[in-house]
Amino acid sequence: MSFIPGHPVTAVVQRIEIHKLRDGDNLILGFSIGGGIDQDPSQNPFSEDKTDKGIYVTRVSKGGPAEVAGLRMGDKIMQVNGWDMTMVTHDQARKKLTKKNEDVVRLLVTRKSLENAVRQSMMQH
């Protein structure tokens, strides 16, 4: 998950499809996000690189749609329904997740364990 300015970001990602839960008038996903280019990256407890201004999952509510779909706390969200999340403000990220006309959000998330898993499997060969 290294970030070199000016170069494309490469990461091992997992696709997670969250079906929003309708709660009256609200559609909830069941997790919280933190981060954004307008936020202070040094306060992010989940990021490996403390200058990473990406969107991270800070909390996953138990039994909620996100947990069911496989989202974990500490994941970094790379895309939401195709929209990039690596270079957005916090509010923009939130909006992309909470669009009322979308019942499903498909996320691309990355986490360190994924990378490790891939690396291990590669090393085995």
Add this chain to the structure above:
Amino acid sequence: MFCRNQTARATIARGSALEMEIRRGKFRQSVFLETPQDSDIQKKIDYEIRMREGACKLLAACSQRDQALEASKSLLTCNARIMAYMSELQRMKEAQVMQRVARRSFDAGPMDDRSPCKGKVAISDLRIPLMWKDTEYFKNKGELHRCAVFCLLQLGGEIFDTDMVMVDRTLTDICFDNTIVFNEASPGFELRVELYSCCSEEDYSAGSTPRKLASKLSSSLGRSAGKKMRAALEPGACSTTSNGGGATILLPVPSVPGPKYHLLAHTTLNLSHVQDSFRTHDLTITGNEECSYWLPLYGGVCCRLAAQPHCMTQQMMSGCLRVKLGGEPQGWTNVYGVLKGTNLFCYHQKEDMEANVEPVLTIGINKETRIRAAEKDPHSKAQNICITNQYGGEEVTHTLAADSREDTQRWMEAFWQQFYDMSQWRQCCDDLMKIELPSPRKPAIVTPKQGSLYHEMVIDTSDDIGTVTDILAHRIEEFELRAQLGSPPHWMALFDEDPPRSPHTHQHLPPHSPSPRLHSRQPRSPRCHRTPGLLSSNASLTSDSDSPASISPCFRQAWSPDASSSSGRFRPRTLSLDAKLSTLRGRGYSGFRCNCQPPTASSVSPRPAQTALSCSSSTSSSTSSEGSNSQESDLGFSRPSSARRSLRNLRAKLDPRNWLQSQV
């Protein structure tokens, strides 16, 4: 005490009554001492004293802060000049006294002690970088802490000041545009650069606050205000420049109300710092963060220090010579020789030189040249002068002869002096450095705000999708009128938070494309059919990696057919945009809906695709691209979205110290 009749008096005691009298202009120093240089300096001193009185009066009278700062600056400069002249005067007196009293014979000395020629030294393009903490910049609340700064430059007896510049935290550097030329500098010069600053935030002059208020306040100052007040009252302004000795001589300054400048940093430049290009020199910073006049200096000053010694610019010697040209032993040619800079130019006649005709012969005179007087030529009375140069490995010798012995001697003397000058001025004699004389009168161009890098990096979060939405809303109305569409153009639905019309937006889920990286969601069927009429599609699109495209063209171009998630797409976000657009297209034209397979991309290479609504997913270029996105739109740009944005927690969001978490 002193005796008026004695002309041997050399020094005038500081603070003595005589000094006061002289300063008041009642007595000319020349009454006591009669030397022409003295009267020169005396005139200068008188002039400066008058200037100083004027500045004091102006300072007392002016009400505007800017005027007060300027007047205070001129006061400081006048003081500095007066001190410099006085110390020079003192030195001259001392030298005279030494001469007379010691009665040493200087005849033997000067012949061996050569003095190098003087030269012009110019310093220009002073730039002092600042080092603001980013927290200081980003906390935009609170008033700007501004300082007025200027530079005082002293070389020998000449003192110049630059224009005053107001500095606040929007500036990244303090730039002084003045070019300052010192005319009579010796190679061992010391150019002292001093940076003075004065806090311009509040008015600390004691005279301005009404008395009652001042007395009330004086007993109840807060800690920081008290500190500032104390700093403002400290008599730091007295220690301005120093003479060659380095001791600051305190001149009793008439205490005037008004802003006082304090020395913030200084440095001394000399011949080793002279170069034909910009260089950075270290600054010695006096003062610390507690001072009111403090500015966070990076610690260096960048400037261009150039020197033109007179030996390079003026003719050091000229006269008639005879040169042996060609190979003939008797081929003496009469020429008019001019020694200037690193060359000895030989013209046919003197008039040629004045007419700027090309010289017949140019002999280089530089550090590598060897000149010697040859043995007496049996045919002539005078000695020959042989000048030997190395031209690329070859030794070339020119032989010259003057008309008489005295001439020969003078030429040799001139050559020796030239060599000496070149050894003294070192790198300045390699090439002539350009010195641009400042234009006599520059119109004062008042730049209201000096551009700062930081401003261009401001992230304006209100320039986002919401604003774009509004633009598009306007656009839609236009289109509707024009094209008589019953429904808003499909792409408008992108921005609707509420489902526009029909619920069949999320129907068909084509299979995921094999690429693991790309997000291949296709809730809407891709369109293969180009919509007739409304917007023509344009094949050429700007690449989305760097420049933000303007909104309107990208919408037109968003219609290209292969809005597919096929493999080979490099940028999934545009992919999804295409997908969205195509389904919206589908929505709008129900007749054409079909579940066609994702067509293979017509171009395998990643299409330099729509950047467009990467206004929301901002590209990796700065998000200021968003702002420019909006601005490049040719719609009337209004920002009603700011009303829509909830400004309640906008400030909280904008504060970079927070790390917000939102529940979704």
